Amino acid sequence: MILVTGGTGFIGSHTVVELFEEGMDVLIADNLSNSYADVIDRIEKITGKRPMFEEIDLAKSEKADLLFEKYPNIKAIIHFAASKAVGESVEKPLLYYMNNLNSLMNVLENMKRHSINNIVFSSSCTVYGEPDELPVHEQSPIKIANSPYGNTKQISEEILKDISKISPDMNIISLRYFNPIGAHQSSLIGELPIGIPNNLVPYITQTGYGIREELTVFGDDYNTPDGSAVRDYIDVVDLSRAHIVAIHRLLNNENKKNYEVFNLGTGTGSSVFEVINAFKKASGLKIKYKISGRREGDIEKVWADTSFANKELGWKAETSLEQSLKTAWDWENYYRKNLENK
Ligand code: UD1
Numbered sequence: 001m002i003l004v005t006g007g008t009g010f011i012g013s014h015t016v017v018e019l020f021e022e023g024m025d026v027l028i029a030d031n032l033s034n035s036y037a038d039v040i041d042r043i044e045k046i047t048g049k050r051p052m053f054e055e056i057d058l059a060k061s062e063k064a065d066l067l068f069e070k071y072p073n074i075k076a077i078i079h080f081a082a083s084k085a086v087g088e089s090v091e092k093p094l095l096y097y098m099n100n101l102n103s104l105m106n107v108l109e110n111m112k113r114h115s116i117n118n119i120v121f122s123s124s125c126t127v128y129g130e131p132d133e134l135p136v137h138e139q140s141p142i143k144i145a146n147s148p149y150g151n152t153k154q155i156s157e158e159i160l161k162d163i164s165k166i167s168p169d170m171n172i173i174s175l176r177y178f179n180p181i182g183a184h185q186s187s188l189i190g191e192l193p194i195g196i197p198n199n200l201v202p203y204i205t206q207t208g209y210g211i212r213e214e215l216t217v218f219g220d221d222y223n224t225p226d227g228s229a230v231r232d233y234i235d236v237v238d239l240s241r242a243h244i245v246a247i248h249r250l251l252n253n254e255n256k257k258n259y260e261v262f263n264l265g266t267g268t269g270s271s272v273f274e275v276i277n278a279f280k281k282a283s284g285l286k287i288k289y290k291i292s293g294r295r296e297g298d299i300e301k302v303w304a305d306t307s308f309a310n311k312e313l314g315w316k317a318e319t320s321l322e323q324s325l326k327t328a329w330d331w332e333n334y335y336r337k338n339l340e341n342k
Helices: 010-021 039-047 061-070 086-091 093-113 148-166 200-209 236-251 272-283 307-313 321-339
Strands: 002-005 026-030 052-055 076-079 118-124 171-177 179-181 215-218 233-235 259-264 289-292
Touching: 002 010, 010 026, 010 039, 010 236, 061 093, 076 093, 076 236, 086 093, 086 148, 093 118, 093 148, 118 148, 118 236, 148 171, 148 259, 171 236, 179 236, 179 321, 200 215, 200 272, 200 321, 215 272, 233 236, 233 321, 236 259, 236 307, 259 307, 272 321
Parallel strands: 002 026, 002 076, 026 052, 076 118, 118 171, 171 259, 179 233, 215 289
Antiparallel strands: none
16 A cells, blocks of 8 residues: 555646556545545545545644554555645744654654555655756755755755665655646546645646736746746656656665665656746636736746656656646636536
């Protein structure tokens, strides 16, 4: 059985679908702080299988202990559960440190206690900060974090590395995600931020649907071809599939070291204006936008060198930006028409 923490969230839910497609058993642990329990029904609708589910806050050690006692058959863990809003983390640093670090430590403590040796950790390209050279590869320098959120990812990676040094039996993979977007082909699961979206693509799809009046482009004076900031947008289904490869790698002892790190991106950077244009092609809609100053904490440009993940994992992102925006748009429509208020 694979324990997926944060399994009702955006990337978590898509990964659970892929795990089921692989014939694996799945237990989800999630505190539903940024997701809804009916995601489980929709995972069942897509796959015909229902994941086991525990609503639990893993940052509370006694709750985490009970979970691991109740399920003695966990073979590997994918640890998604974490808070991820950069701006909020600046306002509430303690919340982020407590939530993201305590939950990781409680998971690790229980892994030790129950001799569970395999974990895939959700890390982020945020660990690279504003890179000096592009694209960034796994050995690129880790820069001082721009936010408490980014710092929790850096500290988490440090914790995992330290543990790998003294525990040769522990097998750990950190996956550094670039910017996950898109939704499942079925339109039954997708990104569903609670409240006003922080991230670009849900803001665009909500503007397209008429929920938001207009998009604000945060800065057009960056040192980039069109002046807007550049990111590496990776499709969530492609991203989820990388987790399946990572889990197989751990369960089959194919890992080369007991702590490995991989970039998960497409290898291509896209500017905010390019995303707006690709959305127009995907949806036929020209969304209204205005330009404001830069958002605090934002970096100018980052995209991934994916050659290590491509070679070592035999994995590659396949979905185009336009295709991802199409599935994100289909999901927004399906959700608003069929799921919201039900
Ligand atoms: C950041 C983190 C990422 C983290 C994610 C979680 C970095 C480099 N990346 O992503 O690790 O997982 O937050 O939330 O720290 N934009 C607009 N208008 C909007 C929203 C966004 O112009 O309304 C722009 C941003 O300025 C940015 C791009 O769109 O240039 C992408 O923003 P967003 O989707 O929020 O992701 P990141 O900030 O790159």
